Amino acid sequence: MMERSYRNLEIELTKMESLYALFQNNVKLTEYLSGLYANDLEMAYNYKKEISPTFTYAYIGNQLLDKITVYKNNPEVPIVSAEIEDIDHYADPGHEDDVKKLPPSKGMWTFEPGTAVTKLPTIRYIHKMYNDSFTRELGLFQLTLNDGLIKQFFQTLQSKGDVWHIVLDDNKRVIFQDTEPILNDTDLELIFAAVPDSGVKTFYMKKHSYLVNAAKIKHWNLVMLEISPTDEALNIRKEIGWSVAVGLLLLLLLSALYFMMASSFAMRIIRFSRHMKRVVDPRHAYYPDTSESDEIGFLITNYNAMMHRVEELTHAVTQTEQLKQEAEIKMLQAQIKPHFLYNTLETMRMLALMKGDDEVADIGLKLGKLLRYSLSKTKDETTLFEELEHVQDYVDIHLSRMGERLEMVMNVHGAHAMELRCPRFILQPLVENSLLHGIEKIRGKGKISLDLWDHAHEVVIRLSDNGAGMDEQRLTIIQDVLAGKLPQEQIPFSGGIGLYNVNERIKAFFGGHSGMMITSHEGQGTVIEIKLVKRRGEQSA
Known part of the structure; x- marks a missing residue:
């Protein structure tokens, strides 16, 4: 001090x-x-x-x-x-x-x-x-x-008990002391001999009866002394010793407590890690120790939740595999029905030919082709040639029913376009719409025209009829749905959903720049124009 x-x-x-x-x-x-x-x-x-x-x-x-x-x-x-x-x-x-x-x-x-x-x-x-x-x-x-x-100098020392403060000058003269004189000339000589030229020093005097703290203030040429009996110093040391002992005891207690807590945490983690190493089946992966609410308890709770989720997912995968197997069995069973139907139609066609009824035989042949094209599950895409052939078979069956009330005209400008790959059923649903919602609603002769143009980067198909057409409100709704401005769920009538599905399949196959547009006038008919953008490798010079 x-x-x-x-x-x-x-x-x-x-x-x-x-x-x-x-x-x-x-x-x-x-x-x-x-x-x-x-x-x-x-x-x-x-x-x-x-x-x-x-x-x-x-x-x-x-x-x-x-x-x-x-x-x-x-x-x-x-x-x-x-x-x-x-x-x-x-x-x-x-x-x-x-x-x-x-x-x-x-x-x-x-x-x-x-x-x-x-x-x-x-x-x-x-x-x-x-x-x-x-x-x-x-x-x-x-x-x-x-x-x-x-005063501030001596107060900073914070001394307790019987302590004397003394100030000496260079002539070994006492110029201040706060108690009765306790130093004689011999004591002063000994003190001056022990005091350094500047700074502080601590030493004993009178056979270790007194402890002296001395400071030489060079600026003033004064010596500041604090003298205390040795027993007071020993009492202070004893107090310090007791404080150190109490501090060490507390340190030992805290160390023991820390060791117990650390051991508890470590053992819980070790048991948990051993459990995880033994886990083989997720159904037996639950860890029962979830009573604690500390970080380890939180970890175990989340681990159990994860194992529960794994078990749920495993069960879901098992169910999915079972459903998949059942679906494959049902698909095999369903394949028996089309084959039976094809064989029956072929038998009917052969009987018609044997009896000389060529028209019935021709209808049976085309109906069989339609069914094979419709029920085939081996491929999702075809060529424009096969799609147009399918449309022709479909119209021929209706011609046998409607006779002279129906006329179908098909013009192809560019034979190379017949090899273009396309999704199935992009034309037949449109022709069906023309028949059901256009031609059959008029009394006179109905005419359907299908024109195809092969350009360098795209194929354009125009399907037109002279049917009943549609009013402006109905046309606007269909146009908005095809343009993506209105969701198809808001179509309030039949016929529009089929057009929407065909348009989406065309865009998905040929790209977003492909699609179809529709125009119509009530009492005059409807025109649908389809644009199929060719992909790289299919473009012609």
Whole structure:
């Protein structure tokens, strides 16, 4: 603690010494001390504005200051405040010669003993004042400290019990002690022999009866002593020993508690990891230890939830496999029915031929082809040639029923387009719409025209009829659905859903730039135009 008090005192002294620069660098103060003001009014104005605030700032920032005094050398300069005095009033017995020898860059600390040995000495700091060029002395700058600095030094030691504080000067003279005298001349000699030139030192005296903490204050040439009986020091050490013992005991208890907690966590983690290594079947993967609500309990709870989810997914996969097997069996069973139907139609066609009924035989042949094309599950795409052939078979069956009431005209401009790959059933549903919603609703002869043009990058198919057509509201709804402006679920009538499905299949197969457009006039018929954009490799020159 003595070292700490010594360092704090050094800091405070350095802080006090720095105040000199604040006043020396005040230009208005040096001008005032030099007598450069032309009249008293100018001098009083500058003192109040520039000089007096410097004194105020120094007092406010340093509570250990008792007084700041500037002694002026020029007797003709008027005294304007209590802080300014003539140099003749300066008195510091025993230090006048040392003050006169001070260089411009150095100040000096002095002390004046108190009126009694129980009174703390008065500490002062003195430095010469110069003009701006440091060529002429203007006076003396003096700081007088109150007794708070020395009191603060001893209070920082935080000593307890019977402790004596003593201040000695370089002449081994006691200038302060807070109790009755306890040191004789021999003791003083021993202390001075042990005290260093500067800094602090701790040692025993009088056969280890007393413990001495000494600090040599080089600035003041004073020795600060704290003397305490050895038994007091031993009591302090005993208290410290008990404190250390209690601290060690608490440390051992906390270490044991920490070890128990860590062991508990570690054992739970080890048991959990062993359980995970033994898991083979997810149905037996649940870990029963979920009673704790700490991080490990949270981990186990989430692990059990994950195992439950794995079991659910495993069960779902098993069910999916079973359903898949059942679907394959049903598909095999369903294949028997089309074959039976094909064989029956072929038998009917052969009987018709044997009886000479060629028309019935032809209808049976085309119906069989339609069924094979419709019920085939081996392929989802075909060629335009096969799609047009399927349309022709479909129309021929209706021609046998409707006779001269129906006419079908098909024109292909570009045979190369017949090889273009396309989805099945993109034309037959449109022809069926023309028959059901167009031709059959008029009394006269119905005509369906299918024209195909093969261009370099696309194939255009136009399907037109002279049927009943559709009103403007119905047409607008269908056009909005085909353009994606209206969901197909909002179609309030039949027929539009089939057109939507065909359009979506065309876009999915040929790309978004493909599709179909529809125009219609009520009582005049309907025109559907399909654009199939060719893919790379199918384009013609």
